[in-house]
Amino acid sequence: MRRSQTLRGWQIACAIALMALPALAQKRPQPPKSARLYVFDCGSIKGLDPATFHFKKEELAGVDFVVTCYLVVHPKGTLMWDVGVIPDSAFKPDGAPVTERISTVTKPLLPQLAAVGYTPADISYIALSHYHSDHTANANAFAGATWLVHQPERDVMFGDKPQGIIQPAHFTALRNSKTTILKDDDYDVFGDGTVVIKYAPGHTPGHQVLYLKLRKTGPVLVAGDLYHYPEERNSDKTPTFEFNREQSLKSRAMIEDFLKKSKAQLWIEHDLATFNKLKKAPEFYE
Ligand SMILES: [Zn+2]
Numbered sequence: 001m002r003r004s005q006t007l008r009g010w011q012i013a014c015a016i017a018l019m020a021l022p023a024l025a026q027k028r029p030q031p032p033k034s035a036r037l038y039v040f041d042c043g044s045i046k047g048l049d050p051a052t053f054h055f056k057k058e059e060l061a062g063v064d065f066v067v068t069c070y071l072v073v074h075p076k077g078t079l080m081w082d083v084g085v086i087p088d089s090a091f092k093p094d095g096a097p098v099t100e101r102i103s104t105v106t107k108p109l110l111p112q113l114a115a116v117g118y119t120p121a122d123i124s125y126i127a128l129s130h131y132h133s134d135h136t137a138n139a140n141a142f143a144g145a146t147w148l149v150h151q152p153e154r155d156v157m158f159g160d161k162p163q164g165i166i167q168p169a170h171f172t173a174l175r176n177s178k179t180t181i182l183k184d185d186d187y188d189v190f191g192d193g194t195v196v197i198k199y200a201p202g203h204t205p206g207h208q209v210l211y212l213k214l215r216k217t218g219p220v221l222v223a224g225d226l227y228h229y230p231e232e233r234n235s236d237k238t239p240t241f242e243f244n245r246e247q248s249l250k251s252r253a254m255i256e257d258f259l260k261k262s263k264a265q266l267w268i269e270h271d272l273a274t275f276n277k278l279k280k281a282p283e284f285y286e
Contacts, residue, residue, distance in 0.1 A: 029073075029117040034215040035194045036073045038281040040112045042084035043067040043105035045134060045270070053228060054237040060229055065270035067134055069109055070222060071116070071281070072212065076190045077124030080145065081210050081222060082269065084109050084137035087170055109138050116282050120144060125189060126174075127197055129224025129269065130204040131157045133167035143173035148189070148197060150182050153206025165241065182208070200226050200255055202248025203239075209255065211264065217285040219264035226255060227268045 045065035050057050057063060070081040088108035090098045097106040113119065126142040128135050131153055149157075158175055162168050180187075182197060189195040196211040203225045210222040226248075227233060233256075238245045259266055267274050279285065 031075045032073055032286065033075060034286060035075075035190075035212060037212055037214060037217075037220070037285040038071040038073070038116055039275075039278050039285075040069040040071070040109060040281050041066075041107050042069040042082075042109060042137075043086060043103055043107075045085065045103050047102045052241070053232070053239050055229070055231065060231055062272050064272060065134075065228065066272045066275040067103070067105075068269045068275055069112075069138075070210070071113065071118065071123075072189075072195055072210075073118075073284075074190045074195055076192075078118065078122060079125040079127060079148075079189055079195060080123050080142050081127055082129055082135045082224070083126070083139050083142065085134040087137040088141070103134065110141060112281055116284070126177075127189075127208065127210070128153075128171075129209065129222075130207040131171070132165040132204065132225065133170065134165070135224075136167060136170045139171035140173040143177045145177065147174050147177040147179045148182055148187065149179060150184075150199060150201070150206030150208065152201070153204060153208075154179070154181070156205055186211075198255070198258070200224070200251035202242060202244050202246075202251045204243050207243075207251070211258075211262070214285055219262045220267060220285070221255065221259060221262075221264040222267050222269065223255070224269060226252060227266075228270050230268060230271055230273070 044067060048063055048065065050060055050063050067085045069084050072079040072081065085103045086098050086100050086105040088110050091108050097104055120141045121144060123142050123145040125148055126145040127148040156162060157171060184199050187197040189197060194213045198209050198211055200209045201207050207224055209224050209226055212220045214220060236249060238248050242248050
């Protein structure tokens, strides 16, 4: 009797262990055969003054911004691109939406990442299109990744008295991250031309954009804040808070030329119309 009970106990233990195995295996997804792109909802910014962008309200299809975060999963590693406007730490235990000034976030980023199988420890690289506070909120969570940044951008971020649209507390941990300083030419993150960071300065001193060559979707350019509104594309209007307007116009011309040659889709990160059309995580582009 006792022996069969012991045996039964052992069998149950084995069964539980076997059941747990697939769950463990699922926890960290297998690297895909080709690059994937996940799009996360990182909030919205409302009540902006179009005059800040040299527009009248009626000249824009919409004034409000969406805030978007992205995860690239490549066979050789992962890249987080832009990490939100309000950090996950601002959420209360009830998980209710958080509003800070004109920004609101309804979903924290890390649970969205976990829902597709990744934790910050799984992230190989972090890159920010630029240092403005609506792109950096959760940067500290990814300080264990290798940071891909241009020197003039890093210099502003860790300067003596950072000024403007910047929230240094949100990225202090990047100071000691393993860091790769990018040069002015394209940076091929995984070495096969499918995930490339392009230098497009002007909005900030080291502003950059992300070019992806996806097997099924085709080429995509995630444009950071090269533009905020599609209406900027056919004008020479730049925001009032541009670091260097002439440089921005040069970067825009270079990227427009690249879009023609590469036939890449342009994704303006803050554009609600673009965002509404996109597949959101857990769906992905490949
Ligand atoms: Zn922005």
